[in-house]
Amino acid sequence: MAFFFAQFLTGLANAAALFLVASGLSLIFGVTRIVNFAHGSFYMLGAFVGVTLMEVLPGAVGFWGAIILTGLAVGAIGAFVEMVVLRPIYRAPELFQLVATFGVILVIQDLALMIWGAEDRLGPRAPGLRGVWRIFGEPVPKYDIILIAITPFILFALWYLITRTRVGVLVRAATQDREMVGALGVNQAWLFTGVFALGSALAGWGGALQLPKGGADLLMDFNIIGAVFVVVVIGGMGSLPGAFIAAVLISVLSVFGVTYLPQSTLVLMFVVMAIVLIVRPYGLLGREEVAGEHGQAGAPETPIRPYGRVGKMLVAGLLALLATLPLFAEQFVLTLTVDMIVFALFAASLHFILGTGGLVSFGHAAFFGGGAYAAALLVFHTDTRMELAFLFAPFAAGLLALGIGWFCIRLTGVYFAMLTLAFSQLVWSLAFQWRDVTRGDDGLVNIWPADWLNSPSAYYYFTLALGVGGILFLRHVIHAPFGYALRAGRDSPRQAEATGIDVKRIQYAAFALAGAMAGLAGGIFVFSKGSVFPTELEIGASFDALIVVFLGGVKTLAGGVVGAGFMTLVEDWLTRLEYWRLLLGLLIIAVVIIAPEGIVGSLRSLCTQIRGSESEVSK
């Protein structure tokens, strides 16, 4: 019993930092609707700034003073980021801002490396709080007790701020209906900046408070972000008490998981999240999202139509160029183009459900990697012919999408996104941990194409035919009645239902189709690289696709393809430079600010404008 209680205390202590970071993210999302991927970066900044300040300020006063100052400093950085990066793009399509926050992550990673160096920093001990107290005979670190004692005060302070002060009233009002708050004369811009600063400060405090239990290192931004999102989603996006309950729940369950199911450390929290979302689609204390959120911000979308003559000729010209490429280009250009086509098909399949279907998936890599693994497993274990194994890739990925979609499709918006993320993590952990079958992290190697395809130009034509074919097929589907039904369901589910469209079934079918096409891309991928590793199933792989779709332009048909092409080329070039993450981050932020409709969308608007002024002149 004493042991049990001591474990419970460990869980509570772990919950403290987690709650601080998660509450900041939840606040930011609640008011600004920004899914802030960079939140982990503020946590990391908090840790580094905290270590630096603690080295300068001596004694107990210095230690606690450093923590308070850290929060203020990180809050100021957050305010700066909000004003410079996010403020210009609030009117962009929903979730577009997450691309900008991704740019911020890259910039902060390189800046932190420059300022603090590569070596891990061990956090200073809290003065006077080294060692343990014995509780029922079990040792409990003193600092754990302090953390447990502090957390309720922070929760209370936040609760007081939100429910008892005028600022809190405004924040709550903005959470419910930000247009109305603006209409009532509240300066939204400063409200958003303030909330973003507060959220960042909370993350910074989280980073500084955990120092005596750990330290500061350059990987901690990505390492915490998964757990933080899980906590926010389980609690219900935007709900502070929910975040608190979820932080405690996850932390305590993890502690018991470590003891009684030591192998579960990778997936436990994602399993909990999946269960919670399946039972309670909006988290423990969350509210249902306002219907029709998608497409509200920004100008209304013009109806899609097939390309005109110029567009068709451009595409034909591009295809002709690609078809003749092996005649004059060197081998590496072919490889790079294969990579580009694979990524373009993967992005196009995500773009299909995201742009046309309005379903934001955070776990699309499960189907890309799933397809790659399906083919690789057949070759590796049964020596299946490459042609057959290749066909199995889209088939298996489609089946996987049917399975995952069955759970996810009933959810909407961010909750849908997070459930897909949870499932993709489950698939990842399966590949990672089931070593007898998948060889885990060692991956499946020596998966090369059949002899007749095993030359650079042969495989290039194979990729060109299937990749471009897949992209054109998806495009065709968008223009077919199925595509119209899908868009109807996205723009107005109620009207679509009323005209006899079974919205959920259409979405389900689209999700499966997108999964199969991602699997096709995965199949091409695995035979071009000769190996597959769990990295292809990671959250990062899903986000890569998500980012290029937004960067290319969600509300355009070519967005995914153009974004993928752009990103492949830019990355290939930038990674040759020393500080490529900084440059890439700045470039992404610049593109996002200059072209808030994405590359294709903004080019199109520009063309329309030019044409518009021309036709006025000719009149």
Next chain:
Amino acid sequence: MTFTRRTLLAMATALAPIAALTPVTALAQDSIKIGEINHYKRLAAFAEPYKLGIELAVEEINADGGVLGKPLEFIFRDDQGDPAEAIKIAEELMTRDGAVMLTGTILSNVGLALSSFAAEKGYLYLAAEPLADSLVWSSGNPQTFRLRASTWVQAAMLAEEAAKTDAIRYATIAPNYAYGQDAVEAFKENLLRLKPDVEFVAEQWPALFKIDAGAEVQALERAKPDAIYNVTFGTDLAKFVRDGGDRGLFDGRNVYGLLTGEPEYLDPLGDEAPEGWFVTGYPWYALEDGTPGKTFVDAYMDTTGETPKIGSLVGYMTVLSIAAAIEKAGATDTASLIAAFEGLEVEDTPIGLLSYRELDNQSTMGAYVGTLAVEDGKGVMVDWSYKDPAPYMPTDDEIRAMRPAE
């Protein structure tokens, strides 16, 4: 004060690449180029000392007239820790940049991907740092050579020491991925062979770099082991050591730490380094004057102004191996280079004579083992020794059985 100076330096370096957007590859015309692929950003703490070690060796070799009368040149490329990206870069290095062979990577999965790629395309790959046993054994191929002593060998060295004690009940803690699992498996097999009555009473598997140290320590304590085998490293290790120390987990218990003595992991612990642990590592500070190991350490500290890490040593020896192979081959085509690496002998390396076994393409680089102590507020290895890997290897026949038919 250091903070301000660093910040200024950082700002200066931040602006530099914007001013001059030139690739890092130099354009010497008739140099011999080696393609070096690594996770320079993702694992900066490990890759940077490794790169410095390479640069030191290249500088020394070129000052001596280079190899085959030409300067040696390394092309450094960042793969973001992604195996697929690494393969793309490898192809570019070999087909476009004119590299004669490939080397690099720290992560085993990237190393395995490059190894498979090299075998398929007929390139030569020297895996410098990856520890996975499968690289030269179960997934081995004629095109892949490996420098560092693998997981199996280092774990076997610890198991040998553990078998000398009376401890019967063992608990293990290792990061939950291939390396951690292999390391535990290797320790278990070796220890059970030496001492069959040993039992393993707890196995803990924290997620890499996401350890819940308090919970892991409680779980280990609950199993009441006589001894503990640790494979965690980096920030996981720091948290584990801190929480375990506070809660008295290590009191009266033997602890065996794989890689724990390597400066990469030991230095950040400062005066909280866990005293009494028996570890593998790199005691550069205790090498005697006049030994080749010490000469390297001095040269490294002179040129870089930093203390060496194990990565520095590996980077340095990688270049020595490659230069020796090119000299032996007398040419730079892949077939000659592979033939040269088979049974290659490199004299006068920091560890003495280094050779590459014809049996499995593994080098004879061993490992340092010793006991941790705290001196002058820093963790150091004492009573250390350098161990040759040969006695800890499986038999030649076992290795031949593991290696796919060549």
